[in-house]
Amino acid sequence: MTDRASQASASYYIRTFGCQMNMHDSEHLAGVLELSGYTGAADIVQADIVIYNTCMVRQSAEDKAWGQIEALSSLNGSALLAVCGCMAERYGVDIMSRCPGVDLVFGLHSIARLAEMLEKSSRARLCDLGNINRASIDELPSKRANPSAAWVPVSHGCDRFCSYCVVPLVRGRERSRPPGEVTEEVQRLASAGVFEITLLGQNVNSYGRGLDGTSFAGLLESVACVPGIRRVKFETSHPGDLSDSILVAMSGRAEVCEYLHLPVQSGSNDVLSAMGRGYDRDYYLQRVERARELVPGVVISTDIMVGFPGETDGDFQGTMDLVRAVGFDAAFMFMYSRREGTAAASIGNEVPQVVKAERLKALSRLQARFTRKSLVNLVGSTVELLVEGVARSGEYVVGRTRGHQVVLLPSFEAPLYSLVEAYVPGAGSHAARGRVKKVIREPPD
Numbered sequence: 001m002t003d004r005a006s007q008a009s010a011s012y013y014i015r016t017f018g019c020q021m022n023m024h025d026s027e028h029l030a031g032v033l034e035l036s037g038y039t040g041a042a043d044i045v046q047a048d049i050v051i052y053n054t055c056m057v058r059q060s061a062e063d064k065a066w067g068q069i070e071a072l073s074s075l076n077g078s079a080l081l082a083v084c085g086c087m088a089e090r091y092g093v094d095i096m097s098r099c100p101g102v103d104l105v106f107g108l109h110s111i112a113r114l115a116e117m118l119e120k121s122s123r124a125r126l127c128d129l130g131n132i133n134r135a136s137i138d139e140l141p142s143k144r145a146n147p148s149a150a151w152v153p154v155s156h157g158c159d160r161f162c163s164y165c166v167v168p169l170v171r172g173r174e175r176s177r178p179p180g181e182v183t184e185e186v187q188r189l190a191s192a193g194v195f196e197i198t199l200l201g202q203n204v205n206s207y208g209r210g211l212d213g214t215s216f217a218g219l220l221e222s223v224a225c226v227p228g229i230r231r232v233k234f235e236t237s238h239p240g241d242l243s244d245s246i247l248v249a250m251s252g253r254a255e256v257c258e259y260l261h262l263p264v265q266s267g268s269n270d271v272l273s274a275m276g277r278g279y280d281r282d283y284y285l286q287r288v289e290r291a292r293e294l295v296p297g298v299v300i301s302t303d304i305m306v307g308f309p310g311e312t313d314g315d316f317q318g319t320m321d322l323v324r325a326v327g328f329d330a331a332f333m334f335m336y337s338r339r340e341g342t343a344a345a346s347i348g349n350e351v352p353q354v355v356k357a358e359r360l361k362a363l364s365r366l367q368a369r370f371t372r373k374s375l376v377n378l379v380g381s382t383v384e385l386l387v388e389g390v391a392r393s394g395e396y397v398v399g400r401t402r403g404h405q406v407v408l409l410p411s412f413e414a415p416l417y418s419l420v421e422a423y424v425p426g427a428g429s430h431a432a433r434g435r436v437k438k439v440i441r442e443p444p445d
């Protein structure tokens, strides 16, 4: 590493793996660094400091992070290399033993002291994990790429302890933020011009547990009432905590978008029970029916895991049947991967990799039909879209409907980060196509 890394004017590059919570944490990392005088680097090769904000929900995410951390020396051997996020919480100082190039391992709950940690680690390698249950990073400055939309965490950690999941081990027990703190943050964001808010929690529906007289339904209403806020989304929902009152709150306020991300994970009662999900197939189907009854036009996406230990062909067919019965608008589908320290890691009876891969392929093929059907249903309609970013081709920008579906728009028609109304003339397998009718709201300056 060069001496540059220890100077407050040094440049930084953050590589984020994993979920929206990690992406939001990276916004805080950038905010804290810029407040201390650091500047964003154009790319990883030019950066004086490289921070990997890691994920370990699946083995593949972890392997990718290890690979990139180990490869950094060949890309940029002079940078100060720091690792945070789930792998830092889980492996701590062991990361330094495995990767001699790592200068700093830190917990996200220590990031208020990030500048100090960087300075110290430029002289000697440092591991500082802080205390996961004490400090909060929610009040720290953040730097967002999209000035019109913001993620707002309402709770951290999770008490569900699904048998396959590492989140409670790395993110700790569930802690809800006081409702006043959440609404004040939303008010501040609205004053800065933000008009779309996504409330985040590992299990967002259980928000308020441990806080007297507070519920997620109540919080949704308070946030939706904040002047200037036009769209409110939330994730991730756990079916066991998706109450009717939440669904009523969704339909009762026009600002709350008709979108539910409701992970089912499996359509087999035996597998759901072994996963410790706390519901069965009939309960899940009943929640979907209720959502469709109470929230007209609701768009429902899900997460599904194949190859959980002991999953039989019959169990997998149960999942396929459930997918047919629900007709999800979108689904994120994965193969089970064993996570050390979780209850499922000691079950044994692993499903062979080749069988997992076959099941994932069959499931993806089935779901693709429903995803396309959902997009085709948009054809001929006029939708409201938030223009989130540039599509890979560069000719198009990506618009998101209130139901979180992707509509591609010609880039010359739609200003980035604006809210537009668009007509949908066609749809493909992964996105619909739109033509802008009018710009409803320009992004803030």
Ligand code: SF4
Binding pocket: 158, 159, 160, 161, 162, 165, 166, 167, 168, 202, 203, 238
């Ligand atoms: S509810 Fe979600 S975050 Fe919590 S343990 Fe289960 S899978 Fe993990």
